[in-house]
Structures are given as C-alpha cells and as structure tokens.
Amino acid sequence: MAMGILWFKSRLELKLFSIVIIIVAGFTALILFTINKETEDLIKKTREKASFLTTSVVTSLQKDMIEGRADMARWLIEDLKAMKGVERLQIVRTDGTEAFQDLITIRDVEKRTVIKKEWLENHPDKANNIAKGIDHAVFKDLLKKGTAATVEYNEKVEGREVFTFLKPIANESRCFGCHGSDKNLRGILMVSISVDKDMQSIRWHLIITSAITVAIVIAFLRALTNKIILNPITHLVDVVNKISMGEIDKKIEIKSNDEIKDLADAIDRLRTSMKMAIEKLYKR
Numbered sequence: 001m002a003m004g005i006l007w008f009k010s011r012l013e014l015k016l017f018s019i020v021i022i023i024v025a026g027f028t029a030l031i032l033f034t035i036n037k038e039t040e041d042l043i044k045k046t047r048e049k050a051s052f053l054t055t056s057v058v059t060s061l062q063k064d065m066i067e068g069r070a071d072m073a074r075w076l077i078e079d080l081k082a083m084k085g086v087e088r089l090q091i092v093r094t095d096g097t098e099a100f101q102d103l104i105t106i107r108d109v110e111k112r113t114v115i116k117k118e119w120l121e122n123h124p125d126k127a128n129n130i131a132k133g134i135d136h137a138v139f140k141d142l143l144k145k146g147t148a149a150t151v152e153y154n155e156k157v158e159g160r161e162v163f164t165f166l167k168p169i170a171n172e173s174r175c176f177g178c179h180g181s182d183k184n185l186r187g188i189l190m191v192s193i194s195v196d197k198d199m200q201s202i203r204w205h206l207i208i209t210s211a212i213t214v215a216i217v218i219a220f221l222r223a224l225t226n227k228i229i230l231n232p233i234t235h236l237v238d239v240v241n242k243i244s245m246g247e248i249d250k251k252i253e254i255k256s257n258d259e260i261k262d263l264a265d266a267i268d269r270l271r272t273s274m275k276m277a278i279e280k281l282y283k284r
C-alpha cells in the first residue's frame, strides 16, 4: 500500500476527503453569506429604529412645547436616554450646548412670558455645559447650513460603532411666543444608537456553532467513508496479495451488500477456480 499523503492512509482516502472538503467549503460559504446578510439586516433595523425614535421625539417635543409643558419634553428626553442601545439622545442648541442641562433657555423665555414652576422642578444647571459628539464634521456642517433636512452617519463612540441621526428642530411661528423669532433652528436632535455589540454576538454565535458543526460533519464523514469503502478495499487488497503468494485456502469474507461485496465474491470465485485448477494439476 502506498504511503499516505499527510495523514491519509491511502490515495482513495485523500480523494474522498477532497469531496468532503468541497462540501464543507460550500457550507462555509453559505454561513459567511448568512452572517453578511444578518449584519446588513441588523444595520437596516438599527437605522429604522433610530429614524422612528427621532421622528417621534420631535413630534412629542413640539406637542409638549405648544401645550406649555417644556418640563414634559425634558423628562421625555431624560427617560429615552436610559433606553437600551441608546448611546446618545440629546438636543443640541445651535451654540453647541445641550438643551435642558442649564437654565439659559428658561431665562430667555422669561423675557416673553410668565414661566411655570414645573419647568424649573429638579432642573439641572451645569456650569460647563457642552454637548457630546458635536465635533463630527457632518454635525458641524449641518449646524452651519441650518437646514431642516435629517442627516445620518456612522461614527465610533468609545470604541463602539454607532449610528447617529440628526434632526434639526425648526423654530416655527407658533414657537415665537416663548422663543422669539431671531433663530431659524431651535436646536438639533441627536440620536446615536449602537449596533456593534449585537452584531458581534450574532457573528460569534454563528461562527462557533458552524465551526462545531463542520468539525462533527468532517469526523462523521471520515468515519463513514472509512467503514463503507476504505476498510473493505484495504482488506481485499490484503487478501489478493496473500492469494498471489499462494494462500488460496482461506475464504474471502466481506460483510456488506454492495459492489465491494460483489468484487469480493468474484475474487473468491477466482480463488476457488484457481484452487481447483492447481489441485487438478497436482493429481496428474
């Protein structure tokens, strides 16, 4: 028997194993495709989530403001900040400060109307109030242009991949009573949602399960091809070798019901007729 290549006992085994490898390669390609697809879906979903959140925050903020409930708007933002996956949710004023974190706007509104006491309830008053994430070029650009269009982009926040949505909040005539008419924008709503963690856990989950599956499939197929094909053939080669060296008395036995069994039977018939021929020869 020829020496195996690498750890293969025979050339046939190598050939059979190549088939297994081709199947496994196809399977791996399928898995990679699935991972890719899952990632795309997740990105799409995150984007939809951010877009939905942005629109609903602006709608309820406008409603709260018009109803004279600036405090409700503040609490809404505060509550949403704690939502899972929300990296950042804030309204950035046109000067780069974060809304609802100091009393500047309330003091400004005070010039035009009587302020309500609930607006001030538990109100933070930070001295150095600067919003996070305002250094991004897209944000700066939007602030400069002052348009009402929604903008979205990807960025990294503390090593995490996030989607950021920017939705400018226009200063409309119905807002002038409290806010005055000097500015076009009341601020920009910034919603950043992280995707990385989910994406990575899905990826790792798929990679690990498929690696285990592939290993099991390879081991199983090898054992199967060894049992069904390789072992009987190796046995046959052995027997035929022995016959050629004169051992023609032993019956060949193969316990299967396939073509290898047919081959074994044929060889066995050959052996018996050889045996008879030799015996005839000796009797003469």
Ligand code: HEC
Binding pocket: 062, 065, 066, 067, 068, 069, 070, 071, 074, 091, 093, 099, 100, 101, 102, 103, 105, 106, 109, 113, 119, 123, 169, 170, 171, 172, 174, 175, 176, 177, 178, 179, 186, 187
């Ligand atoms: C009844 C008065 C009133 C009206 C009308 C009003 N607001 Fe306000 N608004 C306030 C007060 C008070 C604050 C400050 C709240 C705080 O700092 O806690 C505020 C804050 C804001 C902020 C946060 C940014 C900042 O400058 O501090 C935005 C954005 C905003 N208003 C948008 C609007 C829009 C849009 C309208 C019109 C659809 C509107 N408001 C109408 C009272 C009003």
